[in-house]
Amino acid sequence: MESKNGNLVELRDVYKVYHRDRIEVPVLQGIDLEVREGEFVALMGPSGSGKSTLLNLIGGIDAPTKGEVRVAGESLGRLSPSKLAAWRARHIGFIFQLYNLIPVLTAYQNVELPLLLTRLSAKERKKRVHFTLDLVGLEDRAKHFPRQLSGGEEQRVAIARAIVADPTLLVADEPTGDLDARNAADILLLLQRLNQELHKTILMVTHDPHAAERAQKTLHLDKGVLQP
Amino acid sequence: MKYFRLIAANLLRAKRRTFLTVFSIAVALFLFCTLRTVITSFEASLRASQATRLVVRHAASLVFPLPLAYRERLAQVPGVTGITYGNWFGGFYQDPKNQFAQFAMDVPTMLDLFPETVLPPEQAQAFRSERTACVIGRALAKKYGWKIGDQVPIIGTIFPGEWRFTVRGIYEGKTKDVDENTLFFHWDYLNESLPEGRRNYVGIYWLRIASPDQAAAVSGRVDAMFQNSPQPTKTETEKAFQAGFISMIGNVQLLLTIIGSAIVFAIMLVTINTMMMAARERTTEIAVLKTLGFSNGLILRLVAGEALVLSLLGGILGCGLAALVFHQLDFTGGGFFPNFRVLPGTVLAGLLLAALMGVLSGIAPAVSAARLKIANALRNVA
Numbered sequence: 297m298e299s300k301n302g303n304l305v306e307l308r309d310v311y312k313v314y315h316r317d318r319i320e321v322p323v324l325q326g327i328d329l330e331v332r333e334g335e336f337v338a339l340m341g342p343s344g345s346g347k348s349t350l351l352n353l354i355g356g357i358d359a360p361t362k363g364e365v366r367v368a369g370e371s372l373g374r375l376s377p378s379k380l381a382a383w384r385a386r387h388i389g390f391i392f393q394l395y396n397l398i399p400v401l402t403a404y405q406n407v408e409l410p411l412l413l414t415r416l417s418a419k420e421r422k423k424r425v426h427f428t429l430d431l432v433g434l435e436d437r438a439k440h441f442p443r444q445l446s447g448g449e450e451q452r453v454a455i456a457r458a459i460v461a462d463p464t465l466l467v468a469d470e471p472t473g474d475l476d477a478r479n480a481a482d483i484l485l486l487l488q489r490l491n492q493e494l495h496k497t498i499l500m501v502t503h504d505p506h507a508a509e510r511a512q513k514t515l516h517l518d519k520g521v522l523q524p
Numbered sequence: 525m526k527y528f529r530l531i532a533a534n535l536l537r538a539k540r541r542t543f544l545t546v547f548s549i550a551v552a553l554f555l556f557c558t559l560r561t562v563i564t565s566f567e568a569s570l571r572a573s574q575a576t577r578l579v580v581r582h583a584a585s586l587v588f589p590l591p592l593a594y595r596e597r598l599a600q601v602p603g604v605t606g607i608t609y610g611n612w613f614g615g616f617y618q619d620p621k622n623q624f625a626q627f628a629m630d631v632p633t634m635l636d637l638f639p640e641t642v643l644p645p646e647q648a649q650a651f652r653s654e655r656t657a658c659v660i661g662r663a664l665a666k667k668y669g670w671k672i673g674d675q676v677p678i679i680g681t682i683f684p685g686e687w688r689f690t691v692r693g694i695y696e697g698k699t700k701d702v703d704e705n706t707l708f709f710h711w712d713y714l715n716e717s718l719p720e721g722r723r724n725y726v727g728i729y730w731l732r733i734a735s736p737d738q739a740a741a742v743s744g745r746v747d748a749m750f751q752n753s754p755q756p757t758k759t760e761t762e763k764a765f766q767a768g769f770i771s772m773i774g775n776v777q778l779l780l781t782i783i784g785s786a787i788v789f790a791i792m793l794v795t796i797n798t799m800m801m802a803a804r805e806r807t808t809e810i811a812v813l814k815t816l817g818f819s820n821g822l823i824l825r826l827v828a829g830e831a832l833v834l835s836l837l838g839g840i841l842g843c844g845l846a847a848l849v850f851h852q853l854d855f856t857g858g859g860f861f862p863n864f865r866v867l868p869g870t871v872l873a874g875l876l877l878a879a880l881m882g883v884l885s886g887i888a889p890a891v892s893a894a895r896l897k898i899a900n901a902l903r904n905v906a
Contacts, residue, residue: 349899352898357815358899377819377820378819378820381814381819381820382817382819383817385816385817386817388815388817390812390815392902396808396809398533398809398812399537400533401533405529405533409813410816412526412527412530413816413817413818418526457816
């Protein structure tokens, strides 16, 4: 899945400019980035530095104004919206700060969502959802709705949803930003296990230096520029 | 099918709103089925009309009767092969709410002229031979639980007083379009009970002709015969008579179509609004689904599917309720709608309309959900 030089993620001279009314707001300015398969990379930087934007570009949910984003062997700019959606389903697992579970679905149903896009049978889906919920320690909460779970449990369900389809890359946007210290530590431990035991490549945006310590590599972004 | 659970979960998210929307659609479709049934009931009456039967009435209005003395002269008009006559009675059973059609008929000739009204020979004989006898339609017998031998008291409004009849026969229609909600009794019984001045007058004459081609000629002869008499006649085919009767209350079909369309259109706007609100409230969730890999097309189908399910639920409820209610009530509209049955075609039309409402109300929210930019939607929330 990685490119010839062993990189799972490659960004070349990436720029992102937002337009607010008639004003141009540059967010990313000439980003060059490489992430190797199996790495756990933390991306730090002050608010407004462009961390989430960079994550969105890598996750294929936003497009750069200029430059090339290449992930899992695919240049994302060349994909049509429908192919990009299929690519995301296959390669990317998203973990959000606010969990973003669907409130009307149970933990089981939330985790099952990415599998609905596959050709797996209902029986296979069931097996895989239970396995993943067990992996995040929430097998007994399968029938609970998000409102019946604690913040830490919600985030673990969100992680289960992100990994259930066995994506190539996990992108986590402030995954511990809304959690207390204990739950945050549990989530970071879980991410670390996913990286070390299941060899998942993880790219995590965080403000928290303690969270960043769990990663193998930390990158700093300031004013849209990666710091050396 | 695997996505249906997602659609169902979203519909159950705001149960009260979903219920009210489904209920609004159900009410609209119930009214649609009711109004449509008024039209099909009229059409059934027209279908049941015989092309070889002419109706003769007073030229001025149905309200004015014709003399019984016309009978012999009408029978001798060239082309006429049979004749019967009768009066609209206009009564009710026990309570004014229990309205149905009653006709005082010349029994010996009536059975011959209305072959679509099927009566077993022994019941026909019993009807003929007893002056206070009556025959009733199968639907009427079922509605009031009447059986042969029962005494049926009818309160007259045009002919005041309590009139008691003995049920001697229960007729069935030869086809589904034939009204089975009418009571027929002896014209002689009515005539003899009237004061001297009101006797020997007839509301309508029915003439049988050999072939429909003769209708215009025979009608012309009859009306010419009585043109200069104090009681001139108007003769027309039974179908034209029924159509004219219906048109007395205006262009019913157009009126009902306009009312029905207005109701359905208004409810459709309500449904569009509901769906737009529902989709707008879920902007983040839709963005999350897209992030997971749900394509624009799939999102469009999910949101549109929600609107479709909502409308079809309302349609099934409204059309089903209309079919059930009018079947159970055996509604006849006081005898004006003897065939008031919600036909399968009407239910199907109602469901198709519901589906159309679903598609139309789902288009705007579905397209806007499909076009949603993920990053923008997530950024607005964060």
